[in-house]
Amino acid sequence: MATSNPVAKLSRGDWKKAKELDEARKAGTAPAEVDEEGKDINPHIPQYIREAPWYVNSGRPSLKHQRPQPVKEKSIAEIGQWFYRGQKAGPAATKFRKGACENCGAMTHKKKDCMERPRKLGAKFTGQQIMEDEILQPDIDLGFDGKRDRWNGYDPQEHQKIVEEYGKIEEAKKQIKEKNLDAEFSDSKNAKEKGEEKGEEEEEEEVAVGAKTKGEESDSDSDEDDDKYGNEIDMPGTKFDTKQRMTVRNLRIREDTAKYLFNLAPNAPYYDPKTRSMRENPFEGRVPDPDPTKLKYAGDNFVRHTGDTVKMAQAQVFAWEATDKGTNVHLQAEPTKLQLLHRSYEDKKDVFRSDLQESILAKYGGEEHLDVPPKELILAQSENYVEYSQSGDVVKGQEKAVTKSKYDEDVLINNHTEIWASYFDLNEMKWGFACCHSMVKNSYCVGADGTSVPSLPLADMLVNPFHPEERDSRTLLEHYQQQQVKKKKKKGSAKEADDGGGDKKKKDDKLKKALEAEEKRIRDVNEMMKMDERKRPYNTLETTAMGSKEVTDEQLEAYLIKRHRADDPMAKFMDAK
DSSP: OOOSOTTSOOOHHHHHHHHHHHHHHHHTSSOOEEOTTSOEEOTTSOHHHHSOOTTSOOSSOOOGGGSOOTTTOOOOOOTTOOOOOSOEESSOOSSOOTTSOTTTOOSSSOGGGOOSOOOSSOHHHHOOSOOOEEOOOOOOOOOHHHHTOTTTTOOTHHHHHHHHHHHHHHHHHHHHHHHHHHHHHHHHHHHHHTTTTSOHHHHHHHHHHHHHHHHHHHHHTTTTTSTTTTTTOOOTTOEEETTTTEEEOSOOOTTSOOGGGSOOSTTOOOOBTTTTBOOSOTTTTTSSSOOTTTSSOOOHHHHHTSTTHHHHHHHHHHHHHHHHTTOOOOTTTOHHHHHHHHHHHHHHHHHHHHHHHHHHHHHHOOGGGTOOOOHHHHHSOOOOOEEEOTTSOEEEEOOOOOOOOSSOOSOOOTTOSSOEEEEEETTTTEEEETTTOOOOTTOOOOTHHHHSSOOOGGGGOOOOTTOGGGOOSSOHHHHHHHHHHHHHHHTTOHHHHHHHHHHHHHHHHHHHHHHHHHHHHHHHHHHHHHSOGGGOOOOOOOEETTEEOOOOHHHHHHHHHHOOOTTOTTHHHHHHO
């Protein structure tokens, strides 16, 4: 309900009339109320929204108090309003003005903000070469759309330059085309005049020259005829519509038999009508021993697993593995680089296998046991499928994998000519390099200078398993025992040396007993593993007065000696022995 003065109190009759008028407006039988701007007021708007507060009430029905107020509205820059770029404000002054820049004489900035070259004597003192005043940039407040308008501030006149440039290019093309047509016309006219004199061979050469000229002309007009490309395409397997600009793939030649007609049995291979593909062979089971290469159609899978498809799949797998290991290579982007890397990898892989086999045979021996006749000669038959070429080379066959070790052997680092732990210093009880007698693993080799440094008498004892001629006849245990004896002799106690020999004999006896007990334990364990789980006896812990039985040093050493090492490449020979 709207009233002209909502603060004034209405009588009963006036209030009733106003109520009836409001109901009629809501029902649509009475015209809507009009505000001061001539706009209709929706009668369904609640009264607390429709009535204005007392401090902004104008005495007339209005919804202006609900709309944004002009005082609080933020001014937004208009369309086309932008910053001035590269413009100066009028001509420069002829003399220096008070308050201007002391360097260039412009009034729009001070000396510390001047962007001109610093002068030895500024314009304040010389009064010459006074620069123009800059235009003060307006404070442009852009809205949401103005901040994101990529064309804001763009001058449309700049596009006219591009239009003119392309116009000149088209004009030059027309001139070149006219010259080519004139030259072709003159050549054809001369050919007709001299046609009777020239033979058939010369005419064929002229036709070839004319075709070449047309090819050059077509190359020059290639840019102009780009839009016309494909208008006359009519090839099997492709339908081209010049209006719709779309192609339909996998269309067969109309004379060929459809794939789904080769096999009409209920259990025939599945045919996908959407992609027009049939993956399986439709002649499978219908033709005895079918040769896929001689069939009309052998399925899409036959094409995917023949030719260079398998090699391409292997190259893709190699590219993925190389990328995971840090080598950036891609099959489609760098095919030549990938092929070279793959070839280099296969060559190094073969060399590594042969070197590993030779190193194992050189270290452990037993090469004579490998020189045995093949199974094909011994048994005169084999189940291994092998294909041979006309020259006798193996084309296809399964090769046995070469046993590898996971440890790197004979690795020379930091210019060393010998491996680490090829030298042992008995005085310092440390391992080192035999080439320079260095005891630091990451040190750089100094050559013979390191071995020429004077050292203790026992420091030059070299234990080198790779050079038998330089090896000492005594073992490390004998060296250690002699060193202990000398230390005890210095103390003047010969009795302790004798006791030490007796302790060694006792230790040897204890170690022998521990080895026998360990062998017995291993036999018992193997027999127990062969038994049924339900028939195995319960395990009991041998205890003493001090609690659980402690493991002695001899038992631990016997366990380490008899322990089965799965990573040892000669472990299987030990098991067989």
